[in-house]
Amino acid sequence: MGQQLAIMVMVDVEAAIKEDNIGEHIYLMDNMKQFGSQNEGTKDLSSAVNGTYWPITGTQASEQVLNWLITGIASLPMTLPKEYLQFRQSLSEKESLEGVQRIKDVLTNNAKSKDDPADSDKHLSELNSVISNLGMEAGVNITDEHHVPQKFNVLDLAGQAIKSTRGMKSKVSYLPPVIIDVTGEAVDEKVIFPAQYGSPSSNTYGWYWSASVDTSRPGRYSYDLHIRLFELKNVKDKLTWEPKDFIHRAYIDVSSDPMENGFTGGADSYLPIPAN
Numbered sequence: 001m002g003q004q005l006a007i008m009v010m011v012d013v014e015a016a017i018k019e020d021n022i023g024e025h026i027y028l029m030d031n032m033k034q035f036g037s038q039n040e041g042t043k044d045l046s047s048a049v050n051g052t053y054w055p056i057t058g059t060q061a062s063e064q065v066l067n068w069l070i071t072g073i074a075s076l077p078m079t080l081p082k083e084y085l086q087f088r089q090s091l092s093e094k095e096s097l098e099g100v101q102r103i104k105d106v107l108t109n110n111a112k113s114k115d116d117p118a119d120s121d122k123h124l125s126e127l128n129s130v131i132s133n134l135g136m137e138a139g140v141n142i143t144d145e146h147h148v149p150q151k152f153n154v155l156d157l158a159g160q161a162i163k164s165t166r167g168m169k170s171k172v173s174y175l176p177p178v179i180i181d182v183t184g185e186a187v188d189e190k191v192i193f194p195a196q197y198g199s200p201s202s203n204t205y206g207w208y209w210s211a212s213v214d215t216s217r218p219g220r221y222s223y224d225l226h227i228r229l230f231e232l233k234n235v236k237d238k239l240t241w242e243p244k245d246f247i248h249r250a251y252i253d254v255s256s257d258p259m260e261n262g263f264t265g266g267a268d269s270y271l272p273i274p275a276n
Contacts, residue, residue: 036050044250048253068225179226180227186223191217191221191252192211228244228245229243230242
């Protein structure tokens, strides 16, 4: 059975966008440190990939699988379900509609009782307050297989809708980064075979990248992660999440030993049968 190797990629999205440089604001770690992975928690992770090969044919004997998980620093937790943005949007709209209904009921009662029309200014102010509680919306300015082109509330780090642009830069929850491709030397040399799969994680927009490794090809290989970040821009009072693409290089170190019989320590074959 193949071993699952998890590679966690953490990005300080705000700093990377501000400096237009992901290399100094990305941190990689995996679950293979005790097997030889180097530079854990830095941008220069070299993941140890241990495998075995059949001594006669040299073909792969033990499949290893890489799984990349990416998350943003200063973003909402990746444990939230991927429907969270839709849920928060619906909740905000529901609360505002309830407020509008309350004001409507008051205005209707005032009309029936013929109260002072000057009260309408007060109710208009209340209505504006309710509308502001809808929060600011921002759409994603891209349409591809990674995103649904919808508008959502801009949220703070507590998951609450932000009502105005004041203080937004210090507490806005950036959209999580997403890996959009895996290329580079290891792919070109057919050492790893990356593919995209469905995922329930909100941080990956329903996708994640995984790759099987040909462990009969020992050596150190580089690979490139194509990472998309999102910058919140305000153009003529219209908020949008603008994509910014980066490429970051990491490494795998494939080691390989011949497949052995665990009982005899020799080549893999039938177990010796003792004579009667």
